Amino acid sequence: MVIACDGVPKIVACPQSQGFKISPQQLEAAITDKTRWLIINSPSNPTGASYSAAEYRRLADLLARHRHVLVMTDDIYEHIRFEGHATPHLLNAAPEPADRLLAVNGVSKTYAMTGWRIGWIAGPSDLIGALNTLLSQAAGNACSISQAAAVEPLNGDQSFVTESVAIYRSRRDRMLTRINQIEGLSCLPPDGAFYLYVNCDGLIGRKTAAGAHPKMTATSRCICSKASASPWSKVAPMAYRRTSASRSQRRSMYSTTASTASLTLSPNSGSIQIESTSCQTPASKRISRLRKWIPR
Ligand SMILES: Cc1ncc(COP(=O)(O)O)c(C=O)c1O
Numbered sequence: 001m002v003i004a005c006d007g008v009p010k011i012v013a014c015p016q017s018q019g020f021k022i023s024p025q026q027l028e029a030a031i032t033d034k035t036r037w038l039i040i041n042s043p044s045n046p047t048g049a050s051y052s053a054a055e056y057r058r059l060a061d062l063l064a065r066h067r068h069v070l071v072m073t074d075d076i077y078e079h080i081r082f083e084g085h086a087t088p089h090l091l092n093a094a095p096e097p098a099d100r101l102l103a104v105n106g107v108s109k110t111y112a113m114t115g116w117r118i119g120w121i122a123g124p125s126d127l128i129g130a131l132n133t134l135l136s137q138a139a140g141n142a143c144s145i146s147q148a149a150a151v152e153p154l155n156g157d158q159s160f161v162t163e164s165v166a167i168y169r170s171r172r173d174r175m176l177t178r179i180n181q182i183e184g185l186s187c188l189p190p191d192g193a194f195y196l197y198v199n200c201d202g203l204i205g206r207k208t209a210a211g212a213h214p215k216m217t218a219t220s221r222c223i224c225s226k227a228s229a230s231p232w233s234k235v236a237p238m239a240y241r242r243t244s245a246s247r248s249q250r251r252s253m254y255s256t257t258a259s260t261a262s263l264t265l266s267p268n269s270g271s272i273q274i275e276s277t278s279c280q281t282p283a284s285k286r287i288s289r290l291r292k293w294i295p296r
Contacts, residue, residue: 020047041074046242048190060094081192171245
């Protein structure tokens with residue numbers, strides 16, 4: 001997104017040892033007078049990490065000294081949170097950046113309405129005005145049927161959210177237990193969202209009992225290995241596999257079992273290549289495809 005807008009993304013390493021979150025010191029070091037936006041996604045895809053009110057306050061104190069930096073909070077997993085009560089928001093913790101903050105949200109995750117393509121952005125009127133100009137030409141408008149459909153859950157009984165979060169929590173717990181029982185794999189409990197970000201670093205360079213490198217099946221996504229050419233490997237030079245708890249109990253257990261089977265170093269597990277590069281299209285290729293569609 002940043003490159004497509006002719007910006008230069010500054011990706012800050014937020015390793016597992018710091019809960020996959022940025023520290024105020026790192027943020028301070030990353031900001032220059034050219035910095036335009038800070039993008040925060042909490043709870044996060046793919047790690048599930050979520051900032052606390054105290055952590056937000058520390059980031060907001062710092063942002064108060066850098067008023068040229070605009071802030072975009074991607075709050076799409078706001079209601080899918082396992083610990084504590086409501087997900088804190090940067091503006092609740094510290095209202096100061098309100099005049100330069102865009103809060104992005106939608107119905108996709110909370111109400112399982114991904115296909116309906118309804119989201120919204122709240123922010124200062126000058127930014128929203130500019131967005132209206134851009135989006136009404138670039139993307140058109142949200143489908144009226146989807147808009148009407150989205151009104152129902154937004155105004156309706158919210159018990160669906162409580163129930164679905166309870167289901168996600170129980171799937172998360174079961175998958176966590178099973179993953180953490182596998183030698184070479186480990187996973188922090190995510191605070192929210194519906195992903196498990198599994199650390200596969202303990203398997204890098206290891207071989208099966210038959211002497212083969214375990215191979216990654218085509219369905220395994222989001223692997224960044226030490227040998228990966230992906231830009232993310234510089235940021236997270238460990239191997240992670242994101243798995244999702246959003247699928248049905250049977251399918252999510254199946255997927256854990258499949259990972260278990262394929263990631264366990266048994267003689268028959270020659271179908272997983274942990275040392276393969278990321279299965280995703282390289283960012284540069286995706287951007288050059290995208291560029292064709294961006295008017296200059
Ligand atoms: C962090 C994050 N933000 C935004 C979105 C976009 O959601 P949608 O386009 O379905 O509204 C996703 C979807 O996966 C996401 O993970």
